[in-house]
Amino acid sequence: MKSLEQLLAECEEAAFDLQFKRAKRWKAEDETRVIVGYLPTYIPREIIHAANGIAVGIMGTGDRKQIIKGDAYYQSYICHLPRGIIEMALDTNLEGFDGFLFPAICDCVRNLSGMFKLSNKGKFQRYFDYPQNFSAHIGGKFYIQELEKVLEDIFNVNGVRVTTESLNHSIGLYNTNRQLIEAIYDIREASPWKLSAVETYYLLRAGLGMPVEEHNEILEQVVGYLQNERGEPMDNTRVVVSGSFCEQPPIGLIKSIELAGCYIVDDDFMLGSRFIIGDIDHHTDNPLSALSEAYIHQSTFSSAYYDVGNPKGKRLVALAQRRMADGIIFCAASFCDPALLDRPELQKEADAAGLPHINFQFHENTGQFKIIKEQAGTFSDSIKLWA
Numbered sequence: 001m002k003s004l005e006q007l008l009a010e011c012e013e014a015a016f017d018l019q020f021k022r023a024k025r026w027k028a029e030d031e032t033r034v035i036v037g038y039l040p041t042y043i044p045r046e047i048i049h050a051a052n053g054i055a056v057g058i059m060g061t062g063d064r065k066q067i068i069k070g071d072a073y074y075q076s077y078i079c080h081l082p083r084g085i086i087e088m089a090l091d092t093n094l095e096g097f098d099g100f101l102f103p104a105i106c107d108c109v110r111n112l113s114g115m116f117k118l119s120n121k122g123k124f125q126r127y128f129d130y131p132q133n134f135s136a137h138i139g140g141k142f143y144i145q146e147l148e149k150v151l152e153d154i155f156n157v158n159g160v161r162v163t164t165e166s167l168n169h170s171i172g173l174y175n176t177n178r179q180l181i182e183a184i185y186d187i188r189e190a191s192p193w194k195l196s197a198v199e200t201y202y203l204l205r206a207g208l209g210m211p212v213e214e215h216n217e218i219l220e221q222v223v224g225y226l227q228n229e230r231g232e233p234m235d236n237t238r239v240v241v242s243g244s245f246c247e248q249p250p251i252g253l254i255k256s257i258e259l260a261g262c263y264i265v266d267d268d269f270m271l272g273s274r275f276i277i278g279d280i281d282h283h284t285d286n287p288l289s290a291l292s293e294a295y296i297h298q299s300t301f302s303s304a305y306y307d308v309g310n311p312k313g314k315r316l317v318a319l320a321q322r323r324m325a326d327g328i329i330f331c332a333a334s335f336c337d338p339a340l341l342d343r344p345e346l347q348k349e350a351d352a353a354g355l356p357h358i359n360f361q362f363h364e365n366t367g368q369f370k371i372i373k374e375q376a377g378t379f380s381d382s383i384k385l386w387a
């Protein structure tokens, strides 16, 4: 049995493997297996699993790949994530992927889906749209049709038809995955010193590139280890980090926030893995309908999610209060329209609730963290001294 440190080291390596070797090894064992790459934020990975596939999250290149060709595809005033992804597509990183899904979130991602299509990357490329009408017979039906299109795409590659049983089985596995992730966040809520935010990040990101069965085993072992004492409590400020649901902050930035005296007690870094709150029915005659119902009624709040009747600001405040956070750090990718457009509303609600906040912007390949550490440290100190 591996130690916690060994598991974390394994996850760190898997999380930043831009060749996605683990997924490619898995696919090589059976010719009907497929790899479907998806961009942040959320994709119902259950349907891909049920069709004998692995859904691989493509979260960007961070600072681990030099961008040369990617810059030629985009103007300078957009976020960094699409440049890195097009660079990977034009290089060898995404070879062996059978298809790509581009969740509807912003024009950058929409344009990227067109570039993949024009460049014939993979055997299918689909811009995956979400309902903005939450009636089961309108938006729900539309969403089921979107799921069926993806299943047809995969069938055309590997000839595998999903069944009610296979879908229910896959939903059950992802229910377990979400339960285990939430268990880790709950442990960190009570004892954030047991597992740092960076370690948590490795654990979750690694799961985007390996079979869910393997990820569940790792998470189960980690939850077991965290029943024991680990680390020492510090007099840190508790913060929620919000706004990093798509392009990912560099690890150095997350470390800087922690080193500045903050416990990150919740975040939206790997939001797709936590997008659905609670279990999805996996004892049903109509699993696609269950997935659709879950999207409509159990989605978390996010700038990636259209929900006029359930204000995001209030949900962010409720999350911060539930996690007993002292403040909120708004931390979005530079030029990220969805995050930055939502921010005034979120800040207004934080102000109304008396929750102090601060904001940073980053690029995934930002290299200098001294200023961010100073700002986060001052934020933390000011809460400790005056809040």
Ligand code: SF4
Residues within 6 Å of the ligand: 079, 080, 081, 082, 105, 106, 107, 108, 109, 246, 247, 333, 335, 336, 337, 338, 339
């Ligand atoms: S970081 Fe923001 S702007 Fe960039 S692709 Fe993601 S959602 Fe779109």
